[in-house]
């Protein structure tokens with residue numbers, strides 16, 4: 001059975017992907033510093049994957065540490081080798097992801113997202129593990145094209161997007177340095193929202209997220225008085241920003257299929273948009289959230305934010321044609337599952 005190393009496996013997207021992979025029969029090793037997640041996530045992953053005792057299983061092994069630390073990476077790979085559990089693929093979720101913060105802390109973003117990733121790739125090379133799934137972002141596109149495909153020009157508007165695009169370039173260089181060796185996919189996520197339908201996993205909004213969806217949930221929970229809508233003068237049908245929201249479980253399924261695709265095909269580097277291809281404005285999102293969950297989300301119109309773009313919707317044709325994958329869950333389901341998670345865990349994993 002294949003063993004997969006998941007960095008950031010207790011974060012929002014990583015945790016949902018761990019459940020999909022464990023239930024598909026993979027053995028997992030998680031490396032996480034828990035800088036933006038809770039160790040409680042591990043209990044819930046185990047519950048959803050029917051693991052009775054995390055200390056007594058080879059299905060899920062957890063290392064607490066920073067992926068910039070080569071020592072811990074060496075330990076993980078050498079332990080796996082000793083146990084004849086060689087790591088066949090790395091899924092690299094860990095990183096810093098707050099777009100706004102990246103403007104104020106660019107060095108941290110370059111250090112973690114870029115230097116840290118180089119670190120992992122060097123250790124992978126040393127242990128002859130050459131299959132890599134990378135969490136990239138639609139932030140690489142910037143605002144040049146409303147409906148970009150993977151060949152559209154990428155021109156990030158912030159340091160976060162720059163770091164993702166830079167890692168993509170490094171990965172292409174790496175592949176072309178030895179084209180018979182590396183299997184690499186970078187997945188450009190659009191706007192992941194939703195939660196596991198059990199209500200056991202979701203996005204921990206205590207961790208100062210600045211995305212719109214956590215804010216909608218906070219307002220609906222009464223933790224914030226109103227939602228700030230940044231601009232109603234964008235060139236969109238109702239003047240508010242349009243985005244492509246994707247259910248986190250569809251994203252998790254996309255990772256599973258992307259990895260299967262890599263492991264079954266010849267060495268290559270491939271870039272795929274993971275989105276639904278459906279655009280929703282902020283006002284539509286509020287309305288659907290309110291209708292799906294019978295609650296109110298008061299809002300105020302505020303000024304546009306620097307670095308925002310009017311409209312960004314995935315052209316997802318390539319992902320659909322290459323992977324045995326299609327996003328199945330609609331916006332109503334995303335809103336319902338998020339609300340279920342929030343009502344059950346109003347303080348996140350605390």
Ligand SMILES: NC(=O)c1ccc[n+]([C@@H]2O[C@H](COP(=O)([O-])OP(=O)(O)OC[C@H]3O[C@@H](n4cnc5c(N)ncnc54)[C@H](O)[C@@H]3O)[C@@H](O)[C@H]2O)c1
Nearest residue numbers: 008011012013033034035036037066067094095097135137
């Ligand atoms: N959530 C989004 O809207 C979104 C959109 C596009 C791309 N992405 C990318 O997807 C990936 C996962 O996003 P997420 O929403 O699950 O984020 P998250 O913050 O919930 O998860 C990231 C995980 O990585 C861990 N981590 C961070 N730095 C680390 C380090 N140096 N060493 C070890 N562990 C570390 C955190 O503790 C956390 O568990 C990120 O790379 C992010 O940039 C996210």
